[in-house]
Amino acid sequence: MEKGLISIDRWAKGSEAYFLTHLHSDHIHGLTSTWSHGPLFCSSVTAKLLPFKLPDFNLSLLHILHTGASLTLTLSSTVIHVTVIDACHCPGSIMLLFRGDFGCFLHTGDFRWEATCQRATNARHMLDHALQNLPVVDIVYLDNTYSNPIYDFPPRHVAAQKVIDIISSHPDHEVIIGINTLGKEDLLIEISRALQIKIWVWPERLRTMHLLGYPDIFTTNTSLTRVRAVPQHNLSIRTLEAFNTMHPTIGILPSGLPWIKKSLQKNEFLSGSFLTSSRCTRGKWSANSEAEIGAQIGNIGSPDKIHEYMYTVPYSDHSNYEEIEEFIKLVQPTRLKGIVAYSSCCIEPMYYFGRLCCVDQQTQQLYEEKKREERCKREREEAVSSKASYAGDNVQTDRDRSKALKGRFSGVRLTRFSRLRKTHRGAKLRGDNSSDEE
Ligand SMILES: [Zn+2]
Helix, strand or coil: CCCEEEEECCCCCCCCEEECCCCCHHHCCCCCCCCCCCCEEEEHHHHHHHHHHCCCCCHHHEEEECCCCEEEEECCCCEEEEEEEECCCCCCCEEEEEEECCEEEEECCCCCCCCCCHHHHHHHHHHHHHHHCCCCCCEEEECCCCCCCCCCCCCHHHHHHHHHHHHHCCCCCEEEEEECCCCCHHHHHHHHHHHCCCEECCHHHHHHHHHHCCCCCEECCHHHCCEEEEEHHHCCHHHHHHHHCCCCEEEEEECCCCHHHHHCCCCHHHCHHHCCCHHHCCCCCCCCCHHHHHHHHCCCCCCEEEECCEEEECCCCCCCHHHHHHHHHHHCCCEEEECCCCCCCCCCHHHHHHHHCCCCHHHHHHHHHHHHHHHHHHHHHHHHHCCCCCCCCCCCCHHHHHHHHHCCCCCEEEEHHHCEEECCCCEEECCCCCCCCC
């Protein structure tokens, strides 16, 4: 294979420069303490946290990208211009706009594009400004985690208030909140400020909080607070039942992914059986102003109490469907490619958003044909799944299942083979290949 140019969230050998959008584990798969394939570009916050995640990493490989700034990178055979935009996902997360003689593409990383979030508003202005100097964005590599219209959860500050309300309504309970190793800091800070209470976190998380500059809010002393944030995988009905034998305890899972998804069966993700929750009603959170959002808060109803001791609240660091749609309307790319390979909620983004892209007529026809094929395939799947069989046309083949087990891919690698050639205002892919992303 011909040597590559750049890789984004991919860490195999063969590229001249590497870019890291943020430090979540599904984006650093393959990046180890001994990795040394080339220069690594990331935000200053990511650079600060990375040695904690990967001890002994060669820090001389790191190059800092500043949000809102542009960088010109001279590679062996071409020059690449990079613009860095805040992704509003977790601390240090960025999206990257690349342009060069290969064309222009935008990698969102994971992102949350809230209308009422000041950071997202600033990011929108930055991106809008950067786009003004471009004829077209050829490809958007999109965080398609919730690129399905069934996902219509509220802005984070609304969901945060619901978490606060749950805690306030249980004054005599211990409260356990499930979080990951990075992200949801703003939620914990809002809880702390609203209830004037410290938040317990585990020791490694406390170190992360200190690195992020939050030394006074968090503690590892359980006697100082009744609210604890624990690793999400440690929060379960079983552990809550065990805690309740000693002291009244509730659990709260903040996530855009409804707990109900756990009960989905094979092939159900595209059927109507999942569309029963009123929370998923399309357009519910499409309001653009604080006033409209405020008017809708009363409509959210009770948070989902999925068990005697467990609540879920739709607090998400990923964009909902409506926000993704607004983002694509702003960028108006020629093509979209999802960076999430599996999930019952995500879907090939061109399926829903292709209508917003600047595609030529022939490309549009190809997508229409693809959509027709997918519809027929789904109908066959539904017919076969009702027989609980894997024979015949059932799409859930061994290969598919093993792909699902591999989980997400988030990386993109641009090679010389994949360069785009601009012929006019639009851009066309060469016939030899497209990019080799997985
Ligand atoms: Zn992430």
